[in-house]
Amino acid sequence: MDKIGVTMIDHVAIAVPAGQLEAQVALYERLGFTVLHREEVYGGDQVREVLLRVGETGNMIQLLEPLNSDSPVAKQIERQGGRGGLAHVAFRVPDIQAAFAAARSEGLQVIDEAPRPGSRGTTVFFLHPKTHPTDGALGVLYEFVQEA
Amino acid sequence: MDKIGVTMIDHVAIAVPAGQLEAQVALYERLGFTVLHREEVYGGDQVREVLLRVGETGNMIQLLEPLNSDSPVAKQIERQGGRGGLAHVAFRVPDIQAAFAAARSEGLQVIDEAPRPGSRGTTVFFLHPKTHPTDGALGVLYEFVQEA
Numbered sequence: 001m002d003k004i005g006v007t008m009i010d011h012v013a014i015a016v017p018a019g020q021l022e023a024q025v026a027l028y029e030r031l032g033f034t035v036l037h038r039e040e041v042y043g044g045d046q047v048r049e050v051l052l053r054v055g056e057t058g059n060m061i062q063l064l065e066p067l068n069s070d071s072p073v074a075k076q077i078e079r080q081g082g083r084g085g086l087a088h089v090a091f092r093v094p095d096i097q098a099a100f101a102a103a104r105s106e107g108l109q110v111i112d113e114a115p116r117p118g119s120r121g122t123t124v125f126f127l128h129p130k131t132h133p134t135d136g137a138l139g140v141l142y143e144f145v146q147e148a
Numbered sequence: 149m150d151k152i153g154v155t156m157i158d159h160v161a162i163a164v165p166a167g168q169l170e171a172q173v174a175l176y177e178r179l180g181f182t183v184l185h186r187e188e189v190y191g192g193d194q195v196r197e198v199l200l201r202v203g204e205t206g207n208m209i210q211l212l213e214p215l216n217s218d219s220p221v222a223k224q225i226e227r228q229g230g231r232g233g234l235a236h237v238a239f240r241v242p243d244i245q246a247a248f249a250a251a252r253s254e255g256l257q258v259i260d261e262a263p264r265p266g267s268r269g270t271t272v273f274f275l276h277p278k279t280h281p282t283d284g285a286l287g288v289l290y291e292f293v294q295e296a
Contacts, residue, residue: 006180006202007205008205009157012157014288016287024286027286030254030256031152031154031239032152032154033154054157055240057155057156057207059205083287085234086233086237106179139231140162140233
């Protein structure tokens with residue numbers, strides 16, 4: 001049987017209210033983190049993304065500023081009364097197709113119908129945070145990421 | 149000058165409503181994670197903690213179930229209408245005293261007056277998520293951890 005096969009935390013994503021991205025980047029640089037990558041992500045995401053390196057093991061912080069009000073990140077910020085904060089946690093896997101098959105065979109509810117392109121050439125899928133058929137809610141939005 | 153010197157993400161902490169800890173542990177085991185440590189933490193924390201290993205790099209998920217209504221985790225769950233979810237992110241540092249001094253000299257607002265004992269023999273401090281003297285709020289609760 002396929003295994004999800006998580007090897008590490010890829011990144012922790014943080015929602016940042018519109019207009020505050022550069023001030024947030026400056027704060028994280030004061031924590032000693034360095035910017036690795038910037039990208040505007042379209043499709044269903046609609047965010048301006050900044051990835052920061054955390055130490056030397058490959059863990060990252062991902063700052064997400066909504067490009068418009070259709071972005072799921074904008075909706076999170078709206079639900080939180082205009083404040084940003086923790087958005088999701090992404091786990092790195094060596095084989096996203098195997099991870100997807102394994103998540104389904106474990107009965108975990110997957111949001112995406114199939115692994116799909118993420119930023120910086122990755123392939124990703126998300127688990128549903130709210131609903132689980134037998135065991136109750138995870139309560140957290142989790143992503144799985146295969147690097148390019 | 150001292151550096152904060154973060155080497156990696158130590159753990160991502162998740163608030164779990166009272167009575168749901170074992171169901172949550174079972175869900176994380178279905179994700180392929182394994183329980184590393186269990187502890188009841190008293191003092192200001194008042195939580196039942198389960199640490200799960202994420203892959204082989206040392207990253208962990210920390211499930212936190214409040215022991216009583218005085219626990220800050222209970223207060224988070226109450227603010228969220230009874231739901232759990234992402235609570236804080238902890239960064240590992242080699243020298244917690246140096247990290248504390250560096251955070252202060254960067255002007256970052258620290259919650260703890262000095263590094264203090266965490267679970268499993270660690271030494272920790274937290275940054276304040278809401279207030280920053282010059283650059284606005286981090287918007288996320290961050291912990292720094294030196295291993296025992």
